[in-house]
Every structure is written in C-alpha cells, then in structure tokens.
Amino acid sequence: MRIALAATCIADTMFPGAPRATVRLLERLGHDVVFPRAQACCGQMHVNTGYFDEAVPVVRNHVETFAPVADGEWDAVVVPSGSCTGSIRHQQAMVCRRAGLDDLATTAEAVSAKTYELSELLVDVLDVTDVGAWFPHRVTYHPTCHSLRMLRVGDKPLQLLRAVADIDLVELPGAESCCGFGGTFALKNADTSGAMLADKTANVRATEASVLTAGDYSCLMHIGGGLSRQRAGVGTLHLAEILASTRESPTPLPHVRTAEVAR
Amino acid sequence: MSTFLGLPGLRRRSADGGAASDGAPAASAAEPWGPVPHPDEPLRWGESFPAAAKHTLKNDQLRKNLGHATATIRAKRAAVVGEVPDWEALRDAGSALKERVMAELPELLAQLEENVTARGGVVHWARDAAEANRIVTEIAQAKGADEVVKVKSMATQEIGLNEHLADEGIAAIETDLAELIVQLADDMPSHILVPAIHRNRAEIRDIFLARMGDAPPDLSDVPRELAMAARAHLRRKFLSAKVAVSGANFGVADTGTLAVVESEGNGRMCLTLPETLVTVMGIEKLIPTYTDLEVFLQLLPRSSTGERMNPYTSLWTGVTPGDGPQEFHLVLLDNGRTDVLADEVGRAALHCIRCSACLNVCPVYERVGGHAYGSVYPGPIGAILTPQLTAASGGVSGADDVNASLPYASTLCGACYDVCPVKIDIPSILVDLRAREVDADRGKHKVDPWRAAMKAASWVMSDGGRFGLAGRAATLGHRLGGRDGVISKAPPPVSAWTRERDLPAPPDETFRQWWASREEDER
Secondary structure, three states, X not given: OEEEEOOOHHXXXXXXXXXXXXXXXXXXXXXXXXXXXXXXXXXXXXXXXXOHHHHHHHHHHHHHHHHHHHHOOOOEXXXXXXXXXXXXXXXXHHHHHHOOOHHHHHHHHHHHOOEEEHXXXXXXXXXXXXXXXXXXXEEEEOOOHHHHHXXXXXXXXXXXXXXXXXXXXXXXXXXXXOOOOOOOHHHHOHHHHHHHHHHHHHHHHHOOOOEEEEOOHHHHHHHHHHHHHOOEOOEEEEXXXXXXXXXXXXXXXXXXXXXXXXX | XXXXXXXXXXXXXXXXXXXXXXXXXXXXXXXOOOXXXXXXXXXXXXXXXXXXXXXXXXXXXXXXXXXXXXXXXXXXXXXXXXXXXXXXXXXXXXXXXXXXXXXXXXXXXXXXXXXXXXXXXXXXXXXXXHHHHHHHXXXXXXXXXXXXXXXXXXXXXXXXXXXXXXXXXXXXXXXXXXXXHHHHOOOOOOOOOOOOOOOOHHHHHHHHHHHOOOOOOOOOOOHHHHHHHHHHHHHHHHHHOXXXXXXXXXXXOOOOEEEEEEOOOHHHHHHHOOOEEEEEEEHHHEEOOHHHHHHHHHHHHHHHOOOOOOXXXXXXXXXXXXXXXXXXXXXXEOOOHHHHHOOOOHHHHHHOOOOOHHHHHOHHHHHHOHHHHOOOOOHHHHHHHHHHHOHHHOHHHOOOOHHHHHHHOOOOOOHHHHHOOOOXXXXXXXXXXXXXXXXXXXXXXXXXXXXXXXXXHHHHHOOHHHHHHHHXXXXXXXXXXXXXXXXXXXXXXXXXXXXXXXXXXXXXXXXXXXXXXXXXXXX
C-alpha cells in the first residue's frame, strides 16, 4: 500500500521517534510511506480551546495537503495519534461548515474517511496483529481517552502489543481513567490536572513497568512529565516505537531520571 | 430563625454569620463541618472554576469521600447496564424522544396544560425564578401554611425556593435523607442525585446530633440507625404539613400525568398526605405520551442509582376526589430554558433527565467535588447547562462571568457521553460553548494573551514551510534539557505545567529534518 504519514505537529517537533518508528514499521511490513511536506497540524488545539476562526486555516492546510488520498493517489493516511485522528474525523468538517466552507467540509470528510490511527490501520486495514516486533521489557499500556472513546479502537493496541515477542505486558490499574492532560486544560486548570496526574502516575508506578506506552504522545508527554518529576524510573514510548523494535534493530529504553541520578 | 429543631434557617448571606442560628457566636462555630458555600444565586456562586477547584482539592476528606462514593456507584451502574441487551437501542429511543420534545415544545406544553386543567389541576407559567417563587409562596400563604414539606427537587434548588420561602416566614422542610443532611448542616448540595455525597457517615451522625433536635443521644454512625433517626424526625412533619412542594421527573403531555421517581418513600408521603400539592417543573421535563415512560423508567434507575427498577415511582394526574391532595398546582418553569433551546448545538443539554451518571464517571468531578462548579448543577452536565441557563445575564458569553470558566472544566475525555442515558454529546457541546465564549470576547478590545498566542500559532501551523522553520528553531532549545533532556522550570504560562511535571527538551532534529536528510541520502 501507498500510505501518507500525518506526523502530527507535536511529534514532528517534540517526539520525532514516533513518526520515525511508524515509517520503519510500515516499510518493514512492505508498504511505501510518503510524507507530504506541506502538512503542519490538524487544528485540534485551536478547536478544543474554542478558537474556531483561527482553526480554519490550519484545518484547510491539513485537508488540502492530504486531499490526494481522496483521489486515490495514496491508499490511506496514517496518524500516530488517537486524538488527532479523532479531531480529523469529528471536528474538521464541523469547523469548515461553521465557517461557511461547505466544499472544504466535503473534502475534509472524504480525507477523514481514509484516515486511520496507527492501530486501526494495522488491525483493520492491513489485517495484521503480529508485526514481528521484539521488545524484551516490562510494559504497561494507557488507552488514551480519544482513542478509546472517540475512535473506539478497543483492544486493538493490546492485540498488537500481545503479539510482540518477549514483551512483559502488565495491566494498568484504572487504565481507562483520564490522565488529566486535556490540552490547554493542563494550563487552565493546572491544579485539577495535577490531581488527576498524581493518581495516574501512582497506578503506572504500581505496575513496576520500565515503559509506559500509548498511542498518543501528548498524553505520554503529560504522564511522562509527571513520572520524570517524581524520578519514578519509568520511561515513555509510543506504541509505534515498540512495534518498530526488532532483534536486529531494537528500540532502546528511553533515558529517564531516576532517584539515584537525582542529587 | 433557628436550625436547632430542624427548621431551616435563613441561609447566611453575610460572612459574619450572625443570623445563622441561636446563640452562634461566630461563623466558624456555625460551620463545624468545614466552610460551606452560601450562594446569592443558585446558578452562580463563588469563584471561577479553577480557583474554586484549587480550594476543594485541598480537602482530603472530601476527595476520599467522593472517590469512594463515585467508585461504588460507577461499579453498580456498569453492572446493571451491562445486563441489558438492548441498552444502546434504549439510549437511542430516549434521545429521539427528547429531540421530539424540543422540536414540539410549545404544542406539547399546551397539551399538558389542557390535560392537567381538565383533570382538576391548576397550571401556572413562570418566566423566571422570581415568578416561580412568588407563585409557590402565594399558594402556601393562601393555605395559611407556615411550613411545607418538600420532595427532593432540582428545579426548586435552581430557583432558591427554600431561601425565598424562609424570607416570607415559611419553613421548607427537605424530606429526602441526603437533602435533610445538607439542610441541617446549612450546606449546599454537591451532587444532583446524592446531594450529601461529600459527607461520610461519621460527619452525618455529628450533624444529626447537633442540629436535628430529636436525634437519639446514643446515635451511632451505622446507616440503619441514621435512617431510623431521620424517619422518626420526618414522620411528624409529613403528618402535620398542609402543603407539599415537589419537582417532577416527567410530565406526560397526552394525559397530564406527573411523575416523581425516588428511593426512600418520603416523596410518596409528600405527594399523598398534604391537602395541597405544588409541583415545580422545568419545561424540558416533558415527554409526549404515557407509554414513553417505558423508555425512561428503564434508563433512569440503572443510570442513576444503579438499580434495575426504581423503588418508589409516583404518578398522579390532576386531582382525585377523596384520594390524595385535593388541590394540585403545576408551575411550569422557564428560567433560561428557552434561551438554551434557541441554540442549535447547546439545546441538547435540555434532554437531561438528571440521572447524574456523568458526575459519577467524571474524573474532574471526582477530584474537585460539586461545590467547585458554583451551581446547583455540578459536573459535566452542569458545565454545559449552567452557563447556558445564565446566558441572559452573562453566562457563557460573559468574559468576566465566573460561569464562563465552566466549559473549560473538562479534559474532554468523553466518559460522560458514554454513560449518558439520552446520549447528550457533552464533549462536543463543551467545545461549542468554548467557541461561543471566545467569539463573544472578540469584539472587546483588551489584551488577551490566549487570543494572541492562538492567532500566532494559527499562522505558523497553517503552512508546512513556516511550521518546518519553527520546528527547526525549536531544536535550538535542545541543550536546555541538560544531561537528563528535561526542562524542570519554565516561565509563565508554562510554569503551570512545570510545577508538577517535567517538560522534555526539544529533540536535536525534527521528524521533518530527519525525513529530508533520508531523502537526500537516497538520492
């Protein structure tokens, strides 16, 4: 398949490991990956903070960049993020319509119909759960809210993780509870966000995992930021980074602050 | 006026607490169970949500009580909902019925009025809280009543009826166990269904001993003993009261039937014993036909109390000679609802059947509690309902209104939408209200750092070239992370983040740069 990668703005600039791993993984599975360079952001931050007018040019850029998928130039668009996929699927057309841009909304819907979050692409479209990965570490998985409740990915990420060779996958207590990120919520309601984060990190630490994984680097940045501050010794990796890991080219454990290092 | 014998006192409106109770030397002595809010407006009190939450988050007992209670109700609900094979179809039916009600509201209301009147009831129309309070007061005064017994009701909470009646010298006695606890403590409810959810049983025992007046001196904190004390206390009130005031869960347009759904039987007492019954009902509580109750009486108990069937479901139609109240008044309350109805997206908030499932699953509510929302409607439904109901006086479109902070009191995690029995898409409405708030502020020429940042980000993020340059510039910050690769201290507004979290330093190469150099290599 010919697959266009929407890297997401946050991963492109802050966590390039996730889109790099997505490329490695899909190429290993025999697919061609293209990265349309005009892309920037899906507009989710603007939409969820209520800045619909400011979201329009951002959404337009995304829709126009990925419009070729609707004409069959690519077979699918992959997004290594549940919340960005959710915004593309549930918000872009709404924002366009509200701005009176009906044609753009129609294109947005055509693009979103061929846009998939990573685990959706692998399990639903490419029909694969064992991607031939190897990752010999203790891992726990946080199902991010938007992948769980907006996209309904269900246990697809867990199906993929269970098939990883030598992984020690442990269940996260209270997994389906929000970590408290919520985009600008973490800044506008910092105290409440911190209280939610404290419960999430306590649950992660109780698993004694070395790695916390999820399908969204935004949530991982939040939980990982808390774990780092607590010097918990737990690192974060995107689902793609674990699935891309092989015996020949293993994904190293992320460097983390630990209690020993701290002075 | 005293609260000592369980008669509701005037809610203290000043900080000195002088009028609170007989001989209360100071406000702190009158609030032995911690400070409680005393709102001037039931739909708008206290600080903005972030500021109020900051205070309530510090209350460890509250968080413990709430965490325990919501986890218990969540599990109960999940179990009884899980055993219904057609639950999703029921939700669809409930949602469709409420959509029809909103589309045909004027006609259905007229039909309800006609049927209630035909069966001997009297229908009153109240535009706002003041009108509704005046109508109820005049009825009680006409009956010469100096006390009324009350069924738990959100509509009367919303209009501040008890406080208004107290001002007129009429004591309103809450007969729902939890409402009684709240009333005796001179507190405010913090949950739609379980108003005293923020109290544990040891606190309740102390409240009964100090304020009930006729509680057994050896009262323990065993739930059965607490319930027996309340039962003995309330029984006397039921038998003496001439007027009862209730809300309504449902008003059936095609028969004129009203319905109250409750768990304790106190409601049944109020609805049948006094000679006069006054029901205050929000106009959105309508359902078209009697058979539609079939849908809602399945959805409501499983969603709210986690019960398969509701224990006490009282239905009455007008007046029946020789049986029950011989005078029945129905007060139809607008109080901002037609404003909500006018909004294409926000109007779905009126579908709410007050089950409170969204409160129980909300990770924000679970931590901060109901009082942080500054409204009798807390939690996710409150965050969309309160700002809309108060839109005429600021609400969602008022930049300086505390209620304008409510649509932001959510991470948009979506748990509320999943459990809503009538499928109110609360996250989407929250986002829409945020946009309404942002747009309302646009005309105002003041410096808004959020707007400036969003505008700048829009310019950068709407073009791959500009975004690539910004990303490249960010990589210059890679060294800020030091050996550990993290930033632990940042200037405002990011300082809100770094107070409890590290921030990763930018990578030394963006994805886009990596891709470009890889293409270069392949050439």
